[in-house]
Amino acid sequence: MSVPNVRAALAALALLLPVAAAAAGPSAVHCGKLFDARSGRMLGPHTILVRDGRIDSLVSGGNASVQGVEDIDLRDRVCLPGWTDLHVHLGSQSSPQSYSEGFRLDPVDYAFRAVGYAEKTLLAGFTSVRDLGGEVAPHLRDAINQGLVRGPRIFAAGKSIATTGGHADPSNGYNSMLSHLMGPPGPTEGVINSADDARQAVRQRYKDGSDVIKITATGGVLSYARSGDAPQFTEDEVRAVVETARDYGYRVAAHAHGTEGMLRAVEAGVTSIEHGTHMTDEVMRLMKQRGTWYVPTIHAGRFVADKAKEDGYFPEIVRPKAAAIGAQIQETFARAWRAGVPIAFGTDMGVGPHGDNAREFLYMVEAGMPAAEALQAATVHAAEVLGVDDQGVIAPGRRADIIALAADPLEDIQAVLDVRFVMKDGEVFLGPGTR
The missing domain is CATH 2.30.40.10 (Urease, subunit C, domain 1)
Incomplete structure (x- = not known):
């Protein structure tokens, strides 16, 4: 994604929108x-x-x-x-057109959309978010910090780190002609196939100005690929990510649905497991021992499970994953909470509609968590995950x-x-x- 194009879009939008808030006097x-x-x-x-x-x-x-x-x-x-939502994607929002838009829209289009999504999120009560994957987010963060547009405080991952063919490989679903023209993505584009690649990818995120590192430790629901839960990083690769991230002062969030991928990520020292659909008792014990946070994203699970029932909403390769994985996350959350796994708040918003983030509280309470603990998950616990002590x-x-x-x-x-x-x-x- 072109950095100058994104910056130009946000600067142009700043000329059109009245963004001033009330004066910040005493x-x-x-x-x-x-x-x-x-x-x-x-x-x-x-x-x-x-x-x-x-x-x-x-x-x-x-x-x-x-x-x-x-x-x-x-x-x-x-x-x-x-409140803080620890898992959002402000550069996009799910729709039946999502898979084709990547071939039709420019970075500028995504940047303009992101501005509206950011304001909706802020007005829903979320003053901070961790954006876990999207090249727009670091530039949107800067525009918000400069007072050009309205939105929450953003901790941006930039491009997620994936493996070839894995969740967050940007070339998944491309035909052979496009693949030949573009060439295989590498560490600069956030795609790795060795421990050395992993170190380079983290350093590239540092160069790009990311605030946090995101890896896709297993397959995912919405990627154009068959597996939704197979491990996609070797132990050496995920450990190289975590060790290099630590050198640069980064924390690492690991998207993970499958058990083996979670075990590798937790053993390597990631800060948080995102989604955690097939989390077993063994994974829960290890997370408690290591102090690994769980960010469940129940809203996204329920959303994709519902949309999987609609003909044409998802490609057919995605639909069975959405139906099978999405429906399980709330029950996994309930088991993890009862087991005492550290839990913080995140929605994966961008899968569902931006501004609807607070519904996650309802789903957490519905699954058995007391309301006070759900609110703590989005306040003091979220601050712990971010590693900040001023909010x-x-x-x-x-x-x-x-x-x-x-x-x-x-x-x-x-x-x-x-x-x-x-x-x-x-x-x-x-x-x-x-x-």
């Missing part, structure tokens, strides 16, 4: 209730003083008077730390990422679908009374 946010993400408890009224994009102080009682600041009245609302809780010194709901999600988890206020880094993107 403010006092008066909350009717406040979710303490560290303890998982819902507290009573509090006032949050925000200065320079950070939380300056926190005062019990929602009526604290502070001179010289803007008052934001959320006394009839429930305040929480901004995920509402406390002095942390980023002023604050959202508010119309009702208490600990009493009714459906409340997460009704976000009424969004502040990121002290800037208000969705104000009281906007909806």
Whole structure:
């Protein structure tokens, strides 16, 4: 994907869109209730003083008077730390045309679409995301950071690292003429076939400005290939990825549906397993021993299982994988939670429609997780997975990422679908009374 084309698209879009949020001056946010993400408890009224994009102080009682600041009245609302979705793809969104669009659309088209997807995600209450695969994401991240467009804070993987013919090999499904013209993709394009290739691919992601490394340790559901769960990296290859990533300060997320691929990834030291469909008791024990996080993406599983029932939505090579694998993820999540596997929040949004991320909370609770733990998965636990200590809780010194709901999600988890206020880094993107 052409970097200049992506940057040009985002710059052009910035000239067309009014993106300014409310001025980020000092403010006092008066909350009717406040979710303490560290303890998982819902507290009573509090006032949050925000200065320079950070939380300056926190005062019990929602009526604290502070001179010289803007008052934001959320006394009839429930305040929480901004949520983090650890698995999104902001450069795309599933549709029956997804497989043909790759041959028809330019990078500029994907960049323009991504801007809208990013804003939907932010306004749904997600102030941070980890984008796990897509060349648009690093440039979208930079445009958001520069204030050119509206969106969440992005931790971008850039191109996922795959093996030849594996999930995330960009040439899967190409006919022989196209394959001959383009040549086999290599480490620069994120496709590896040896430990040396693996090291080069990580270094290329460093050169490209990625924030995290993503590997496709097994087959996948939506790739144009037969296997959805076979291991696709040797032990040496995945270990080379992890060791090289560690040299550069990167954490590694491993897409994995099959058992053997998960075992290899966890043994090698990845930070998180994504999806984890065929996770066995052995894998769960190993993840607990190693402190490996599980990011389940139930929403994506349910979405693809539903769409597999529709004629023509997926290519026929994909349809049986979507039907078989997608339907299992929620049950795997339930078993993993009961077993005590560390769990953090992620949706694989881009498979489902952007902005619908909060439905994952409903599915987690439906599977047996208490609402408070589901909210912690998207706040303090997500921050642990990212390796950051400045977000995920509402406390002095942390980023002023604050959202508010119309009702208490600990009493009714459906409340997460009704976000009424969004502040990121002290800037208000969705104000009281906007909806």
